[in-house]
Amino acid sequence: MKGQGFLRRFGYARSGIAVAFRRERSMRTHGVAVVAVVIFLTLTGAPAVWWALIGLAVGLVLVAEMANTAIETLADRLHPGQHPEIGVVKDVAAGAVLVATLVAIVVGVAYLLR
Template sequence: MKGQGFTHRFGYARAGILAAFRRERSMRTHGFALVAVFVFLAATGAPPLWWALVGLAAGLVLVAEMLNTAIETLADHLHPGQHPEIGVVKDVAAGAVLVASLVAVLVGLAYLATLLPGLAA
């Protein structure tokens, strides 16, 4: 697989993104939330800096969720049974998604604070 052209590599990446959305309800939930957040940013006339900050935070959540999915899929394939260390790996990956989500929420709250004069003071 090494040395393949950009088109092939892009196709693999696209297939991975689609697989994550197909397999994981959390990915679909995050994707739906992302669309809702972008609609909200457009409706409130958010400046470009906020689009960038929210986009980075949301992208962080999607990347963490995809890595979590990859780790869980690999762990389940390599060791289908219950194992304490596999459980730790899955918990840590899920924790990464939680941390990324909390960061995204904080960015969202910071933006909301700019919209509500009482909160910004």
């Protein structure tokens, strides 16, 4: 499956995003939060630098959530049963989402206090 055209690879990536939103409720929650953030930044007339900072923070959360979904799916497929190391893998992946979310909260609070 290597060496495929850009449009085909773009299609795979787009369907990966769609699957993540379909399967993961937390992904849909983040999606709603992104829409709310965009409306809030528009209404408060946020300067470009804050759009960039908050966009980076929000993007980080979405990327972490998608990586978490991919890792969970792979772990469950490769090892459907219980195993302490699978638990560690899932906990670390979930920890990445938490770190990204905390970063986004810090950036959001900094915007409100600016």
